Amino acid sequence: MSVEGKIEMSEAVQLAATKRRGQIGTLLSLTLVALLALMWIVLAFSTKSFWTYNNITNLLRQGAMIAILALGETFVVITAGIDLSVGAVVGFASVIIALLLTNGFPIWAAVIITLAVGLAIGVFHAFGISRLGLPPFIMTLATLTALRGVGLLITNGATISITNDEFTGFSRGDLIGVPNLFWMVVLVAVPAYVFLHQSRFGRYLFAIGSNTEAARLSGVNTTRMLYIAYTLSALCAAFVGILLAARIGIGNATQAEGWALQAIASSVIGGTSLFGAVGSVHGPLLGSFILTTINNGANLLNVNAFWQRIITGVLIIVIVYFDGLRRKKR
Amino acid sequence: MDQAQQDSSGRSGAADTATPILVLKGLDKRFGATHALKSVDLIFEAGEIHAIVGENGAGKSTLIKLLTGVHVRSGGEIYWEGQPVALATPHEAIGYGINAVHQEVVLCPHLTVAANLFLGDEKVRLGLLQHGEMVREAQKILDEIGFKIAAGAILSSLTIGQQQLVATARATTRGTRFLIFDEPTAYLTRQETAQLFALIGRLKAKGVTIVYISHRLEEVFQLADRVSILRDGQWVSTQRISETNEEKLITGMIARSIDQIHYKETIPFGAEILRTEKLTGKGFEDVSVRVRTGQVIGLYGLVGAGRSEFVQSVFGRFPKTGGQIFWKGQPVDIRREKDAISRGIALVPESRRDQGLCLNLGVGLNINLPVYKRLTKGFVISPRAETAAADRQIRDVQIKTASRDAPASSLSGGNQQKIVVGKWLNHGAELFIFDEPTVGVDVGTKVEIYKLFAKLLKAGAGIILISSYLPEVYDLADTLHVFRRGRLVASHDSAHSSEKTLHETILTEALGV
Known part of the structure; x- marks a missing residue:
């Protein structure tokens, strides 16, 4: 009888704990939405220019690229890995597409080839990590450096201007009032959501991040899943490289300096755990638009650009600290 | 005071x-x-x-x-x-x-x-x-x-x-x-x-x-x-x-009395599911064993005697270098874990925490991990099939959990062990290899694990049980194989001789003194 009583009690405790955890999880994403909304409201009242069509579409364009980058990064981080190279891939991809377009390739072909280059980079990352056994941090740090070098080498350090108006016009265009670049986020996020939350591959990524050995002993092809994760990350980065080239009209290997860290920060702000097995699609999206709003708002409020970096840093510490508290309560 | x-x-x-x-x-x-x-x-x-x-x-x-x-x-x-x-x-x-x-x-x-x-x-x-x-x-x-x-x-x-x-x-x-x-x-x-x-x-x-x-x-x-x-x-x-x-x-x-702890039912043996003939690999050689449905095969020996290496080879972890494995009478080539899993061989590893479970993920995900392919329609997992499969195992193996979404880490040791078993039942495994299943678990949990054995056997599975605790293998195994320095040195059928002398014999065999 006492054993049953014990079980009932512990069940009740567990039930309460699970409920609480679920609530806190929802609470965090709600907190992020609330934080974003609060920033928008405050900015709308404190500046004349924030709540204008021009500024909002500009913000959506700015945020779009980091958002896609953060999404790709999240796949890798969920496996308890990291991809430091995404910024370099963006710059490299901008060079590739600029070269292809100036050499007369049609847009569709140039885009496909550039994405294929991104895919190849991702495959190379996974090869180094799973076959050569390099830590993800080292492998992607190495390609981060090397890719900038390769990009500079093939352009001889020069910036390639893109004269294709149809290509550069895309980034300025919109559809039913929403900028094309933001639609690209939707284009990536919807299949990403299905992949991560509704397909078995998503489950496998979480399982690998939680315990690779257990996943492998359960028949999960962990090597293949690593290939998929790093390829998706590099593919997203190459796609962002194309969008960036369209937006600024040039290809330059030194572009997107520091974007990898912004992507990781967005992902972490959105609740992704750098220890793996925790993450979502909506989290990094919210995270990236929170970061973009801070930059945009600080510009409008004439806050010194140096201060923006400090604020971003402080915000990352604060949000991740509270997230850690949430986890500890488990 | x-x-x-x-x-x-x-x-x-x-x-x-x-x-x-x-x-x-x-x-x-x-x-x-x-x-x-x-x-x-x-x-x-x-x-x-x-x-x-x-x-x-x-x-x-x-x-x-x-x-x-x-x-x-x-x-x-x-x-x-x-x-x-x-x-x-x-x-x-x-x-x-x-x-x-x-x-x-x-x-x-x-x-x-x-x-x-x-x-x-x-x-x-x-x-x-x-x-x-x-x-x-x-x-x-x-x-x-x-x-x-x-x-x-x-x-x-x-x-x-x-x-x-x-x-x-x-x-x-x-x-x-x-x-x-x-x-x-x-x-x-x-x-x-x-x-x-x-x-x-x-x-x-x-x-x-x-x-x-x-x-x-x-x-x-x-x-x-x-x-x-x-x-x-x-x-x-x-x-x-x-x-x-x-x-x-x-x-x-x-x-609860001690007879109820090493819980064992008499279950008739059925057809042979696994046979190894002179199997040789890293850390063991010339090992021939046979497992039938309804049967518990105990592997006893010191740590490093080759028991774990032998079963890992059967499971495809370290492929064999010699000898032959027969699955249901047919010779099979098991090179990777996948080859073993797809045939219906399940390994319940020694360390649940390090090898068996994704601790911070849900009970349901852990149970379904080997079968997500089956639960997928087109590209998308069928949520209904997923919850049904998880709930069925939670019910069948009697996993005590707040919900299928509760993280595995929130469960007791015995219930975590049940998740690992439930996962393989879900997959339809027929041969269960248990590597030290009761290390560090309490008496109550042990009984539950042994009852689970009986359940598996009755459902037509066979079990290989590795244990360093002699009374456990002795009481539970139908046939007990003793390993020493990578070789199978002796085999005993249960109820062969008096418990006391057999214990001493087995210990002598395992130690090689």
Whole structure:
């Protein structure tokens, strides 16, 4: 009888704990939405220019690229890995597409080839990590450096201007009032959501991040899943490289300096755990638009650009600290 | 306080001459809604070996944490040598000479044995570490206490058992007067266990008070002077070891008799599912065994005798280098885990935490991990099929969980083991390999695991059971194979001869003496 009583009690405790955890999880994403909304409201009242069509579409364009980058990064981080190279891939991809377009390739072909280059980079990352056994941090740090070098080498350090108006016009265009670049986020996020939350591959990524050995002993092809994760990350980065080239009209290997860290920060702000097995699609999206709003708002409020970096840093510490508290309560 | 002592000592049946070193009076601990310790009275006499037994969740770990200052009590008093003490920090506990050796090694794997022994207390001259001196000193300490370990070796190059001995050596070197062992032999080989017991004997002779916590009751009878039972956070009894026996202890812990523990049903054997002929691979050679449905094949031997290597080869972890594997009569080539899994071979690994489960993910995800392919329609998982599959296993294997989404880490050890089994049942496995399934689990959980065996066998599965605990394999296996140095040296069918002589025979075979 006492054993049953014990079980009932512990069940009740567990039930309460699970409920609480679920609530806190929802609470965090709600907190992020609330934080974003609060920033928008405050900015709308404190500046004349924030709540204008021009500024909002500009913000959506700015945020779009980091958002896609953060999404790709999240796949890798969920496996308890990291991809430091995404910024370099963006710059490299901008060079590739600029070269292809100036050499007369049609847009569709140039885009496909550039994405294929991104895919190849991702495959190379996974090869180094799973076959050569390099830590993800080292492998992607190495390609981060090397890719900038390769990009500079093939352009001889020069910036390639893109004269294709149809290509550069895309980034300025919109559809039913929403900028094309933001639609690209939707284009990536919807299949990403299905992949991560509704397909078995998503489950496998979480399982690998939680315990690779257990996943492998359960028949999960962990090597293949690593290939998929790093390829998706590099593919997203190459796609962002194309969008960036369209937006600024040039290809330059030194572009997107520091974007990898912004992507990781967005992902972490959105609740992704750098220890793996925790993450979502909506989290990094919210995270990236929170970061973009801070930059945009600080510009409008004439806050010194140096201060923006400090604020971003402080915000990352604060949000991740509270997230850690949430986890500890488990 | 005097009254408190008399009161409790009367109850615990202590001799009048014994001097208490540590007295607990009405010790109470709550974690939120959980009442982990309920007004526990205990007296530890100076220089005794005091065993504490109880099921998982009985409050043993909580007690250790209160005594070592890791947690602060919610109520009650603690007296150290007659003086009331707070015991609020680990630092304070260490100051009195209270130390603990934990089940899992908490040392720095990349440092040398000597560096670990002196961690936090290094020998320094003019601000420089005296490496040579520390290694020499450490070697002296290790030799003195009878541990055959090189002081200059990197800790991670040692076996888990040897690391455990280093942790023990560390705990004994710092003026310890009260030493708590929490399941110290869970990962030790026989020789290492013997070394540890010799050390415990020497510590006792030096007047150190020892608290010994173990699920292995035979160790309790070998070592302890007195034994206390905890159940559901409450003190049940304290007795001299001579006044009790194994059955009485178990009854006190769970109110269940020992016959019910090694639970076994008579199940008719069916067709052969697995046969190996002269199988050879890394760490074993020439092993021929046969498993039929409804049958438990026990593999007994020392750690490193080749049992685990053999089953890992059957499971495709390390492919065979010679011999033949037959699955249902057909020769098969198992090169990778996938080859084994797809045929219906399941491995329930020794370490649930490291190899068996994704602990911070949900119960349902863990159960479904091998079968997501089957649950997928097109590209998308069918949510209905996913929840149905998880719920069916939770019901069938009787996993006690708040929900299918609760993280596996929130479940008890036995229920975690059930997740691993449920996962493979879900997949339709027919041969279950259990590698040390009951290491570090309590009696109640053991019974549940053994009942699970019967359930699997009745459902038409076969079982290979690896265990270093002879009574377990002996009672449960229908055929028992003994491994020594990578070879299968003997086989016994159950109910062959009297238990006592067979035990001795098997031990002799395993040790090779």
